[in-house]
Amino acid sequence: MPAAVLVGAQWGDEGKGKATDLLGGDVDYVVRYQGGNNAGHTVVIGDQKYALHLLPTGILSPEVVPVIGNGVVIDPGVLLSEIDGLAARGISAERLLISSNAHLIMPHHKALDKVTERYLGKARIGTTGRGIGPAYGDKIARMGVRVQDLLDPGILAKKIEVALTEKNQVLTKVYNRRGIEPAAVLEEYLAYAERLKPHIADTSLVLSKALDEGKFVLLEGGQGTLLDIDHGTYPFVTSSSPTAGGACAGAGIPPNRLTKIIGILKAYTTRVGSGPFPTELTDEMGEWLRQTGGEYGVTTGRNRRCGWFDAVIARYATRINGVTDYFLTKLDVLSGLESIPVCVAYEVDGVRHDEIPMTQTDFHHAKPIYEELPGWQDDITGAKSFEDLPRNAQAYVRALEEMSGAPISAIGVGPGRDQTLVIRSLV
Numbered sequence: 197m198p199a200a201v202l203v204g205a206q207w208g209d210e211g212k213g214k215a216t217d218l219l220g221g222d223v224d225y226v227v228r229y230q231g232g233n234n235a236g237h238t239v240v241i242g243d244q245k246y247a248l249h250l251l252p253t254g255i256l257s258p259e260v261v262p263v264i265g266n267g268v269v270i271d272p273g274v275l276l277s278e279i280d281g282l283a284a285r286g287i288s289a290e291r292l293l294i295s296s297n298a299h300l301i302m303p304h305h306k307a308l309d310k311v312t313e314r315y316l317g318k319a320r321i322g323t324t325g326r327g328i329g330p331a332y333g334d335k336i337a338r339m340g341v342r343v344q345d346l347l348d349p350g351i352l353a354k355k356i357e358v359a360l361t362e363k364n365q366v367l368t369k370v371y372n373r374r375g376i377e378p379a380a381v382l383e384e385y386l387a388y389a390e391r392l393k394p395h396i397a398d399t400s401l402v403l404s405k406a407l408d409e410g411k412f413v414l415l416e417g418g419q420g421t422l423l424d425i426d427h428g429t430y431p432f433v434t435s436s437s438p439t440a441g442g443a444c445a446g447a448g449i450p451p452n453r454l455t456k457i458i459g460i461l462k463a464y465t466t467r468v469g470s471g472p473f474p475t476e477l478t479d480e481m482g483e484w485l486r487q488t489g490g491e492y493g494v495t496t497g498r499n500r501r502c503g504w505f506d507a508v509i510a511r512y513a514t515r516i517n518g519v520t521d522y523f524l525t526k527l528d529v530l531s532g533l534e535s536i537p538v539c540v541a542y543e544v545d546g547v548r549h550d551e552i553p554m555t556q557t558d559f560h561h562a563k564p565i566y567e568e569l570p571g572w573q574d575d576i577t578g579a580k581s582f583e584d585l586p587r588n589a590q591a592y593v594r595a596l597e598e599m600s601g602a603p604i605s606a607i608g609v610g611p612g613r614d615q616t617l618v619i620r621s622l623v
C-alpha cells in the first residue's frame with residue numbers, strides 16, 4: 197500500500213504543513229524523517245493556528261499515528277514543551293511514536309552551533325542555532341547519543357561522559373566558553389527519559405507492518421531540496437537529507453514502498469539564512485512579497501529572503517526527488533501584479549545555463565534570465581476550483597507545470613484548510 201513523500205522543492209518554507217493537512221483524512225501514519233526543531237510547519241484549522249517544529253503534522257488529527265523517524269535529531273526538552281503546548285489546547289500526543297534509533301540533541305550541540313557560527317563571522321551559514329549540525333556531526337562521527345540510550349541510565353551516563361570529555365575541551369580551549377557539567381546533563385536527560393519512554397518504539401518495524409496491512413504512510417520532510425546536505429547549495433545547507441531518497445533512510449522504509457513523491461512548490465521563492473539565491477529581490481518588490489506573503493520564519497522569526505519563481509530550481513527538484521505531483525502554494529500572494537517574471541535559465545559569465553551550474557562558484561555568479569508572464573488582478577482566495585481562477589492565473593500555473601516537468605495537482609490560494617484547489621488526487 198502507498199507510502200507518499202512530501203518534500204520541499206525549494207529552500208524550505210514552501211507550506212508543507214498545508215499539504216500534509218490536506219492529505220490528513222486519507223493518512224494513517226505521518227512520519228518526520230530528518231531534521232529537527234529547525235523546521236517550522238504552520239497549520240491553520242478554523243481560527244486556530246498551530247506552529248509545529250518537531251512534531252509531525254499528523255499530531256493534529258486524532259485518527260493519525262504521528263511518528264518521529266530514526267533520521268530526525270531530537271531536542272527532548274523542546275519536544276516535551278511542544279507536547280505540553282498542544283495538551284494545553286486539548287490535543288493529545290499519546291499516539292506519538294519515537295524511533296529508538298533517532299539521535300538526541302545535547303546541550304553541547306546547541307552551545308557549539310552558536311559559537312561556531314560566531315567564529316565563522318561573515319562566512320556563517322545562518323543556522324537556526326538549534327544544535328542541528330553538531331548533532332548530525334556526532335551521529336556521523338559515531339559519537340552520538342540516541343533515544344534508546346534514555347532507556348539505559350548506565351549507558352546514557354557513559355555516553356554523556358565520553359562526549360563531554362571531548363566537547364568540553366573544544367568549548368573551553370578553542371572557544372573560550374564554560375564547560376558543561378556531565379552530572380547535570382544526565383539528571384536533565386533522565387527526567388526526559390521518564391516522560392518519553394512510553395513513546396519509544398522500533399518505528400521501522402511498526403511502519404513496515406502498517407504498510408503490509410494496507411495502511412497509508414505519509415513521510416513528511418522538513419526544510420527543502422536546496423537545503424539537502426548532498427544536493428543543496430553546500431555549505432549553505434542543513435545537515436540532513438530532506439530529498440526523497442533521504443525519506444527511506446530516515447524512516448527505515450525501502451525505496452520500492454514509495455508510490456508518490458509530492459513536491460511542495462511555492463509560486464515564488466524564499467530562503468532563510470545565507471547562501472546563493474539567483475532570483476532574490478533586494479528592492480521594494482522583495483519587501484512587497486515578504487509582507488504580502490507573510491514571509492517571516494516560524495522557527496526563528498527571521499525575515500525570509502524573497503524572489504521570483506525559479507524554474508531551474510523546480511526542474512532540479514523534479515529530477516532529484518522524482519516528483520510525481522506538485523502542490524503549488526501561495527498563488528494568491530501574486531494577485532494584483534501587472535506581470536510576473538519567472539526565471540527560465542541562468543547566465544553565468546556570458547554562458548546560458550538551463551540547469552544548476554556544476555560548481556558553487558558558478559552558482560554564486562548565476563544571473564536569472566526572466567520570461568514575463570501576464571498577471572491577474574482579481575482576488576483568488578475564494579476560488580473553489582481551477583476553473584474559478586482568472587485566465588492568466590491558470591496560464592501561470594500551466595507555465596510553471598511545463599517548466600518544472602511534473603504535474604501540478606493541487607494549488608493553495610490561502611492559508612485556510614478549505615483554500616486548496618485539487619486538480620487530481622494526491623493519494
Ligand code: IMP
Nearest residue numbers: 208234235236322323324433434468469
Ligand atoms: P540548520 O538546519 O539550523 O543547521 O541551518 C542550516 C541552514 O538551513 C540555514 O540557512 C537555515 O536558515 C536553513 N534552515 C533550516 N531549517 C529550515 C527550515 O525549516 N526552513 C527554511 N530554512 C531552514
